[in-house]
Amino acid sequence: VLDILDDFENPNPHTVEITSCEVVGTRATAEATITNEGTDDADFMVRIDFVRPGTDNTRTGQNVELRTVAPGETRQFVAAGTVDLDDIECVLTEVTGPFPFRFEF
Numbered sequence: 001v002l003d004i005l006d007d008f009e010n011p012n013p014h015t016v017e018i019t020s021c022e023v024v025g026t027r028a029t030a031e032a033t034i035t036n037e038g039t040d041d042a043d044f045m046v047r048i049d050f051v052r053p054g055t056d057n058t059r060t061g062q063n064v065e066l067r068t069v070a071p072g073e074t075r076q077f078v079a080a081g082t083v084d085l086d087d088i089e090c091v092l093t094e095v096t097g098p099f100p101f102r103f104e105f
Contacts, residue, residue, distance in 0.1 A: 005100055007043075007097040008045075008096050008098065008099065008100050009097070010097070011042060011043075011044055011095055011096055012036055012037065012038030012042035012044075012097075013036075014034055014035060014036055014037055014038070014042075014044060015034070016032060016033070016046060016092050016095060017032060017033050018030055018031070018048070018090050019031050019032055019033060019076075021089065021090035022088075023050075023083060023085060023086065026082050026083060026084065027080060027081075027082065027083075028050040028059075028060065028080060028081050028082070028083045028090070029078060030048045030050070030078070030079045030080070030090035031076065031077075031078050032046070032048065032076070032078075032079065032090075032092075033074050033075065033076050034046060034066060034069065034074070034075055034077065034095070035072070035075075036069040036071055036072065037071075037072075038071055039071050040071060041069065041070055041071070042068075042069050042097070043065070043066065043067050043068065043069070043097060044066045044096070044097065044098075045064070045065050045066075045094075045095070045096045045097065045098060045099060046063070046066065046077065046092070047061060047062070047063050047064075047092075047093040047094040047095070048061060048062055048064065048079035048090055048091065048092060048093065049061035049090075049091045049093045050081050050083055050085075050088045050089070050090060050091075051088065051089050051090075051091055052085060052088070052089075053087050053088065053089050054089075056091075058091075059081075059083045059084070059085060059088070060081035060082060060083055061079070061081060061093065062079040062080060062081050064077050064078070064079050065098065065099075067098075
């Protein structure tokens with residue numbers, strides 16, 4: 001059990017880059033990449049929040065699960081949500097390992 005919690009709290013070394021952030025109508029979308037900089041396959045959970053520009057006022061967000069990212073691999077992913085704004089900023093909030101026992105907190 002402790003190994004599972006450690007994997008959640010201490011994911012492999014990684015780099016995340018948000019490559020695009022837009023809102024069309026009420027749909028906010030962030031496109032991003034994650035690179036596994038570790039030496040083993042890794043699972044990641046990435047949290048992207050959509051905020052009012054220039055603030056930390058989160059309107060919505062999404063956790064994106066990425067399974068079995070190979071060492072050195074860069075994987076693209078998309079996070080999306082519904083917002084009531086004409087403009088947004090996309091913010092990388094957190095990167096963890098997989099949720100323990102597949103439960104979200």
